[in-house]
Amino acid sequence: MSDLIDRANDQSEMLLRLALEHQRRTSERNRRPATGGGRMVSAETCTGDRCGEQIPEERRRLLPGVQLCVDCQARLELLEKGQGHHEV
Numbered sequence: 001m002s003d004l005i006d007r008a009n010d011q012s013e014m015l016l017r018l019a020l021e022h023q024r025r026t027s028e029r030n031r032r033p034a035t036g037g038g039r040m041v042s043a044e045t046c047t048g049d050r051c052g053e054q055i056p057e058e059r060r061r062l063l064p065g066v067q068l069c070v071d072c073q074a075r076l077e078l079l080e081k082g083q084g085h086h087e088v
């Protein structure tokens with residue numbers, strides 16, 4: 001009889017793990033901006049918080065779909081690294 005309970009526990013644990021995994025993947029996908037169809041359009045000016053800095057033509061060409069100036073990008077990456085540390 002206890003065998004049956006063990007099996008039930010294993011299964012619910014597995015389901016929980018799958019649900020967590022799915023949730024993590026979904027939230028990661030949501031963090032990226034929607035690009036709708038493959039062609040990435042670079043922003044002419046930085047979309048960073050209260051920035052609005054002009055993004056140089058060269059940067060837009062090198063980074064298709066870029067939305068941030070160098071400063072804001074660096075800040076965002078630092079922020080993401082910091083958050084990533086707390087995950088798991």
Ligand SMILES: [Zn+2]
Nearest residue numbers: 046051069072
């Ligand atoms: Zn900026």
